[in-house]
Amino acid sequence: MEEIFVPALGMAMDNAVLLEWLKRPGDSVSVGEVVAVIETDKTTLDLPAETAGVLGRHRYAINDEVPAGNTLCVVLAPGEVEA
Amino acid sequence: MSVPDKKTSLGLLRQMMVIRDFEETADKLSLRGKVSGGMHNSSGQEAVAVGVLSALAPLDVIATTHRSHHHTLAKGFTSREIMAELFTRSTGISGGRGASMHLGDVTKGHFGGNGIVGAGVGIAMGAALGIQQKGDKKVSVGFIGDGGMNTGRTWESINMAVIWNLPLIVVVDNNQYAVETFVGRVTGGGDLAKRAEGFGMKAFNIDGMNVLEVRKYVSEARERALAGEGPTFINALTYRYYGHNVGEKGQYRTLEEIDKWRSTKDPIDHFISVVISSGYATQSQVDEMRASVRAEIEDAVAFADASPEPDISTIYDDIDSGALGVQL
Ligand SMILES: Cc1ncc(C[n+]2csc(CCOP(=O)(O)OP(=O)(O)O)c2C)c(N)n1
Ligand SMILES: [Mg+2]
Numbered sequence: 001m002e003e004i005f006v007p008a009l010g011m012a013m014d015n016a017v018l019l020e021w022l023k024r025p026g027d028s029v030s031v032g033e034v035v036a037v038i039e040t041d042k043t044t045l046d047l048p049a050e051t052a053g054v055l056g057r058h059r060y061a062i063n064d065e066v067p068a069g070n071t072l073c074v075v076l077a078p079g080e081v082e083a
Numbered sequence: 084m085s086v087p088d089k090k091t092s093l094g095l096l097r098q099m100m101v102i103r104d105f106e107e108t109a110d111k112l113s114l115r116g117k118v119s120g121g122m123h124n125s126s127g128q129e130a131v132a133v134g135v136l137s138a139l140a141p142l143d144v145i146a147t148t149h150r151s152h153h154h155t156l157a158k159g160f161t162s163r164e165i166m167a168e169l170f171t172r173s174t175g176i177s178g179g180r181g182a183s184m185h186l187g188d189v190t191k192g193h194f195g196g197n198g199i200v201g202a203g204v205g206i207a208m209g210a211a212l213g214i215q216q217k218g219d220k221k222v223s224v225g226f227i228g229d230g231g232m233n234t235g236r237t238w239e240s241i242n243m244a245v246i247w248n249l250p251l252i253v254v255v256d257n258n259q260y261a262v263e264t265f266v267g268r269v270t271g272g273g274d275l276a277k278r279a280e281g282f283g284m285k286a287f288n289i290d291g292m293n294v295l296e297v298r299k300y301v302s303e304a305r306e307r308a309l310a311g312e313g314p315t316f317i318n319a320l321t322y323r324y325y326g327h328n329v330g331e332k333g334q335y336r337t338l339e340e341i342d343k344w345r346s347t348k349d350p351i352d353h354f355i356s357v358v359i360s361s362g363y364a365t366q367s368q369v370d371e372m373r374a375s376v377r378a379e380i381e382d383a384v385a386f387a388d389a390s391p392e393p394d395i396s397t398i399y400d401d402i403d404s405g406a407l408g409v410q411l
Contacts (some may be wrong), residue, residue: 008116069116
């Protein structure tokens with residue numbers, strides 16, 4: 001199970017704002033496909049999947065502030081279920 | 084290159100594996116926000132750290148840079164106390180006050196990392212002067228990056244080490260990039276050892292991906308320094324596998340370039356083949372070693388995670404020597 005999370009970048013660990021979901025729960029995703037877009041105080045960032053699988057549930061909604069390090073969603077490999 | 088005995092060789096290999104696993108683990112934790120202030124990953128540069136530190140005595144001095152986990156692990160500090168420092172916990176090597184860039188313990192000859200490019204050589208040069216004044220049988224090593232080769236203080240320090248004949252060894256941990264700048268693009272004259280020779284210092288360009296080569300050059304430099312023959316400059320060519328800092332999205336080099344260094348020059352892969360061909364270990368023993376390293380680093384993370392932050396009541400500690408009796 002791959003966790004897609006808000007990376008802590010740079011010296012200060014900031015919150016990010018979730019701008020967009022490009023995949024819905026249950027959608028299949030392939031390696032490199034962008035799942036979500038977030039905005040930090042410096043930049044907007046595409047968050048791609050690093051593994052192929054099926055997207056789990058959205059843990060945040062558009063415009064939510066998400067602390068750096070927190071998981072936005074998971075990508076499930078065949079046979080895996082989300083806790 | 085003559086291969087050291089079995090115990091020494093396996094020790095060198097394990098130490099390089101510890102550094103690689105520590106860095107790759109800490110890199111992921113940093114992205115998760117566990118490492119205050121971020122960090123600089125030294126993966127790829129293990130042979131420089133382990134080659135240098137294995138040629139030194141325990142109380143020889145080192146001073147290093149912003150990228151110093153590998154030097155600090157190789158000096159014999161534990162993965163627990165370094166991971167705890169990255170997490171800024173009270174059990175860390177600097178009591179949780181320094182984080183990734185300020186690992187150090189002067190009582191054990193580690194004069195610290197710091198965030199000022201080029202400063203390590205100046206600090207090590209001062210330590211070498213102290214060693215000489217006190218007549219100690221020690222040497223001082225200043226680590227510096229290729230970027231630090233273009234700062235003034237570095238060459239002021241090198242000049243002083245030459246004119247005072249100090250027991251200093253300057254080691255360029257030359258990973259070929261200063262953030263996004265390729266060393267070849269900013270090195271006037273093209274040859275770092277020749278620069279140091281111009282200051283009258285004995286100087287070598289060596290293969291920083293070969294732990295035995297680094298160890299040999301540093302051992303010889305140490306012998307010379309202890310015999311009163313003065314300082315040595317060693318430019319160890321190596322390569323950094325990850326971004327300058329964690330999370331960097333680099334666009335200044337190709338994935339092919341990184342892959343070429345990793346797949347053909349990796350210092351750990353290279354030394355595994357040396358260890359196996361010397362009959363010191365089988366492939367399955369190497370795999371066991373890797374598993375024990377994995378367990379050590381997992382333990383270090385658990386230790387760091389379970390450790391307390393420094394107590395707020397200690398906030399004014401360690402900011403002066405205490406000699407003035409300042410009350411804050
Ligand atoms: C005096 C100074 N100038 C600039 C910086 C910003 N800076 C931080 S790391 C770095 C690059 C250092 O490159 P190098 O010396 O090759 O070390 P590496 O990061 O490759 O280990 C720079 C320019 C700094 N910290 N200090
Ligand atoms: Mg560099």
